[in-house]
Amino acid sequence: MTPSSRDSGDAPGGPAGGAPSSLRFCRGLRCEHVELARIRAEQRRLQQEIDSIEQRLREQGAVGGGDRAVLSAAERRRYEVARQESLGALAGGLAHQFNNLLTIIAGHAGLAAAEAAPGSGLAHSLDEIRTATRRAAGLCRQMVDASGRSTAPSRALEPKSLLEEALLLAAPDRPERCRVEWVPAAHALPQVRGVGRQLSQTLAALLQNAFEAVGGAPGAVHVMLHDMRLDERRAGRLSSAVPPGRYVCFEVNDTGCGIAPEVLGRIFEPFFSTKGLGRGLGLAVAAGIARAHGGGIEVETDVGRGSTLRLFVPAVGEASPSAN
Numbered sequence: 559m560t561p562s563s564r565d566s567g568d569a570p571g572g573p574a575g576g577a578p579s580s581l582r583f584c585r586g587l588r589c590e591h592v593e594l595a596r597i598r599a600e601q602r603r604l605q606q607e608i609d610s611i612e613q614r615l616r617e618q619g620a621v622g623g624g625d626r627a628v629l630s631a632a633e634r635r636r637y638e639v640a641r642q643e644s645l646g647a648l649a650g651g652l653a654h655q656f657n658n659l660l661t662i663i664a665g666h667a668g669l670a671a672a673e674a675a676p677g678s679g680l681a682h683s684l685d686e687i688r689t690a691t692r693r694a695a696g697l698c699r700q701m702v703d704a705s706g707r708s709t710a711p712s713r714a715l716e717p718k719s720l721l722e723e724a725l726l727l728a729a730p731d732r733p734e735r736c737r738v739e740w741v742p743a744a745h746a747l748p749q750v751r752g753v754g755r756q757l758s759q760t761l762a763a764l765l766q767n768a769f770e771a772v773g774g775a776p777g778a779v780h781v782m783l784h785d786m787r788l789d790e791r792r793a794g795r796l797s798s799a800v801p802p803g804r805y806v807c808f809e810v811n812d813t814g815c816g817i818a819p820e821v822l823g824r825i826f827e828p829f830f831s832t833k834g835l836g837r838g839l840g841l842a843v844a845a846g847i848a849r850a851h852g853g854g855i856e857v858e859t860d861v862g863r864g865s866t867l868r869l870f871v872p873a874v875g876e877a878s879p880s881a882n
Contacts, residue, residue, distance in 0.1 A: 656694070657695070660691055660694055660695055663687070663691055664688065664691045667684050667687045667688050667691065668688070670684055671684040671685070671688070711753070712751050712752045712753050712851075713751065713752075713754075714749045714750075714751055714874055715749060715750050715751065715752060715754050715757065716747075716749060717747045717749070717750060717783050717806045717808065717871075718743075718747070718783065719754075720750075720754065720757050720758050720761060720808075721740075721761060721781065721783060721808060723754070723758040724758045724759075724760075724761030724762040724764075724765060725738070725740075725765065725781070727758060727759070727762035727765075728761075728762040728765035728766050728769065731765075731766045731769045731770070732769050732779075733769055733772055733773060733774055733777075734774075735774065735775065735776045735777070736769055736772045736776075736777050736778065736779060737777075737778045737779075738778070738779050738781065739778055739779070739780045739781070740780075740781045740782075741780065741781070741782045742783075743782075743783045743784065743785070745785070747783055747785050747806055748785060748804070748806060748873035748874055748875070749873070749874040750806050750851075750871040750872065750873060750874060751851075751872070751874055752851040752871065753847075753851075756847045756850070756851075757847065757851065757871065759843070759844075759847065760843070760844040760847045760848060760869060761808055761810075761869065763840040763841060763843060763844040764808075764810040764841075764844060764855075764867045764869065765779065765781075765810055766840060767840060767841065767867070768810050768811075768812035768814065768865075768867070769812075770814075771812045771814025771815055771816075771864070771865060772812055772813060772814045773814065773815075777812065777813040777814060778812070778813050779810065779811065779812045779813075780809075780810075780811040780812075781808075781809065781810055781811075782807075782808075782809040782811075783806065783807070783808060783809070784806070784807040784809065785804070785806060785807075785873070786804070786805055786806075786807045786870070787802075787803065787804050787805070788800070788802050788803060788805055788870065789802055790802045792856075793854075795856060796848075796853070796854025796855060796856050796870060797826050797845040797848060797849070797854045797855040797856075797857075798845065798848060798849040798853070798854040799854070800852065800853060800854050800870065800872075803872065803873075804872070804873045804875075805853065805870040805871060805872055805873060806870070806871050806872075806873055807868050807869070807870050808868065808869040808871070809866060809867075809868045809869075810866070810867050810868075811864065811865070811866040812864050812865055812866075813863070813864045814864050814865065815861070815862065815864075816859045816860050816861035816862055816863055816864055816865055817857070817859040817861070817865055818861060819861075822857065822859065825841050825857070826841050826842055826844075826845040826855070827842060841855075844869070848869055848870075848871070851871050851872070852871070852872045853869065853870045853871040853872060854869075854870055855867060855868065855869050855870070856868040856870065
């Protein structure tokens with residue numbers, strides 16, 4: 559499986575004679591400074607953690623043996639998670655600044671459009687500017703989702719409904735010779751708490767990557783839902799470290815090409831892709847949304863035989879992120 563995404567597109571709503579409505583963090587210079595200070599403080603904290611882990615890895619580098627080897631692997635995992643969170647914080651900060659510029663562009667374009675003669679070349683150019691602004695706002699929102707800092711309100715959600723919506727979203731990307739098999743849960747599943755649009759988007763990203771992995775060859779994508787309890791060891795292997803507990807697992811398995819070892823460690827990085835420039839937000843956004851919901855993504859892969867990606871979201875009643 560190789561990382562891919564729908565990297566941009568018209569966001570719902572957008573500037574209609576004014577600023578883009580899909581993304582507003584704050585208003586006013588003072589609020590902007592507070593937000594930037596918070597982002598910079600978070601980046602400093604993550605960088606200090608990375609530096610500390612790197613130092614311990616250097617100290618352990620020349621030591622072999624069972625316990626040391628296990629400890630080194632755990633430290634390396636913490637390093638990767640901290641590095642990905644640092645990249646997410648950077649993406650969120652850039653999105654914040656970019657959105658401020660979009661607000662100015664969209665506002666002035668709306669004012670100018672009100673004075674332009676209908677059907678004129680100027681009116682057409684302003685319409686193109688506003689369309690591009692909507693698309694940029696959609697990309698900006700994806701970057702915020704990838705940072706795991708979205709503040710959209712959450713509610714209790716049914717896992718089956720989320721998966722059904724995700725299948726509809728990803729349906730246009732399904733290859734002609736790829737079949738989708740949904741294995742129903744063996745028993746009733748608990749609800750999860752979150753933002754329905756975001757969780758469906760995350761599941762759609764996993765499905766889109768599975769479809770791309772299968773490609774034009776005959777193949778299958780298997781989708782399953784589980785009610786699982788993660789122990790400490792497995793919880794620490796997800797894209798974001800989560801506490802042990804009860805989770806709903808959304809599992810997507812494909813019969814595609816698998817993920818190469820040199821790529822596996824980078825699939826959740828913003829804008830990393832093996833498919834060329836201009837792509838690579840799909841799994842980064844998925845990991846950010848999972849983190850914002852108190853969950854994470856597990857990856858299992860076998861080169862040449864396929865991959866399995868599992869999204870774990872806390873069941874209602876378990877630990878959940880305070881931000882939402």
